[in-house]
Amino acid sequence: MLGKRILRERTSIEKMIVMYCKAKHGTNTGLCDDCSYLLGYALQRLQHCIFGEAKPVCAKCPIHCYSKVMKDKIIAVMRYAGPRMIYKHPILALLHLSDSFKSKSISWNK
Template identity: 55%
Template sequence: MTPSNNLLKQEYETIKTMIRMYCKKIHDCEEGLCQECSDLLNYAEERLNNCKFGENKPTCDTCSIHCYKPDMREKIREAMRYAGPRMIYTHPIMGFRHLFKKMKMKKKENLEE
């Protein structure tokens, strides 16, 4: 089950793409995801479905609430650290959308200070 509103669906698709890129290269999975990455994707989906911010969800690194367990947070960071820069070349629209959202949230955070 994917998140219900469009912005969270986009966020889910971005996370799914990042995890797939990471799993393919780091875990050598040509088809689908390995069990570890599949568990990570399911966990990320659950977190998105239960996000209290809904459509106003910030990017995870700018969020005031850290809803990921520490071990899962480290795994998602690792996948994002690998896939994020590469998405600009392989999935440019998705990559730029994520980058602009992150910049927008940081700008908003700076204005509130």
């Protein structure tokens, strides 16, 4: 069973990767191979996150379940898309921010 927070994170991450891919890789619809692999990887990590609904935002997670390479990629995506989410998807961005505050940190621009 996937809870509300996990589902929301799935939506956020997907939107962020789409935004990033469009801007950086010039894809118009869907994702390039690299980015669809990254999305699949991210969704899988989320699904297997041991914290479930109590999950901290990934940047502050003590487990660091991403491999080094994938972590660098997702950080690049978040740097690019994080601040832009506020304009394109304000509700999701705010919810993400409030999750960040709850875990006493902001995951962007670190």
